[in-house]
Amino acid sequence: MQPLLQLIRRHKSGEAVGIYSVCSAHPWGLESALLLAKARHSAVLIEATSNQVNQFGGYTGMTPAQFRDAVWAQADRVGLSRERVWLGGDHLGPNAWQERSADEAMQLAETLIHDYVSAGFRKIHLDCSMSCLGDPVPLGDMEVAARAARLCAVAENAWQQVGGERPVYVIGTEVPVPGGAQEDMDGMQVTTPQAAAATLDIHQKAWCKAGLDSVWERVIALVVQPGVEFDHHSVVHYQPEKAQALSQFIESQPHMIYEAHSTDYQTPHAYRELVRDHFAILKVGPALTFALREALFALDRIDREWNGELKAAHLRDTLEQVMREQPQQWNRYYHGSPHQQFIDRQYSLSDRVRYYWPHPQVQQAVDLLMNNLRSHPVPMALLSQYLPEQAQALNAGTLGQDPQQWVLDKIQRVLLSYAEACEPKAETIQSQAQGALA
Secondary structure (H helix, E strand, C coil), X not given: CHHHHHHHHHHHCCCCCCEEEECCCCHHHHHHHHHHHHHHCCCEEEEEECCCECCCCHHHCECHHHHHHHHHHHHHHHCXXXXXXXXXXXEECHHHHCCCEHHHHHHHHHHXXXXXXXXXXCEEEECCCXXXXXXXXXXCHHXXXXXXXXXXXHHHHXXXXXXCCCCEEEECCCCCCCCCXXXXXXXXXXXXXXXXXXHHHHHHHHXXXXXXXXXXXXXXXXXXXXXXXXXXXXXECCCHHHHHHXXXXXXXXXXXXXXXXXXXXXXXXXXXXXXXXXXXXXXXXXXXXXXXHHHHHHHHHHHHHHHCCCCCCCHHHHHHHHHHHCHHHCCCCCCCCHHHHHHHHHHCCCCHHHHCCCCHHHHHHHHHHHHHHHHCCCCHHHHHHHCHHHHHHHHHXXXXXXXXXXXXXXXXXXXXXXXXXXXXXXXXXXXXXXHCCC
């Protein structure tokens, strides 16, 4: 990961540069990210979580090697060099197997880490923060660090077996709940410098105890809470003054920056401030599939009005039916009255919809929707009613006629805010980036 290490050195030398991490496994989300990287002549960091991708397939049905091959195949199709595609693993540890004993969960986590590194993933977030069956709640920092060091040793052994670039590591126990908060956010606290220092000290001692002293310099980032979060319908926005002390602390740590999770739905200005304040790795996930859902719901409405109820794909109705029939991905998160649950299923910022796109009925409805709009092209006025930004781009000649391109463009607009904050001096401008889809 020499290019990533070089970027961090640039940041530590005073440049306000960073990298955003695409934490989405949806093919159109990935394609949007790859196209934007191609347009901006930049690299793209794509990360999979242990729930999405693991040795048993995860909810995507893909192993690490299969996910790598899928991403590389997409990069080849859009004409982006594989060298500019950086692969990472997010929340790698026993988290997918918390219902099992720690011994069993850690054995599975060792296989997970081995498979990720063997498949070419080189940015590894070691997350052992969540308790397993029989563990105290919360798990003590020393045990978290010891388990992380154990997995780091596995990663190093896997890298030595397969060769290639050396892995780099991210540590940290103050990890927001993946996919958005599930509780009241009013009491959320920014990580203190003291807590950050303690995390680093405990982990470094665990690395030394495990004989990993020489590896510590490749621990590039610490996950902390900078004061950003979202739940189903609200967003906690970044307030630099509250994170000032935390920001200053990392300046004393050579070769290390912060990684910020749950940065979805922040403003473009906030992303620039986060990068400036050394939260230089910005994770984005649900915001991408939220934009995907918005675009597809808009196209579904266009389809019904343009092609009529009898011929329409009825994507939204199909999705709602499948989610009601198979509630396991949302019923632990969405509460209240039946109407409130409906609103959450359809519009929540946490976007539990993302788990249902691969379902055969839903995918069939998406395919029919695309075919309907391709066979009977949509007039500009109707497109403008539901997707005005895409209509403007189409009218300007910077976006093509295919409805899938409109969806990709909407996702790209989310990513562009990150890209412009992380690499302000990139060669291209917004119109050029969006023109890549034409």
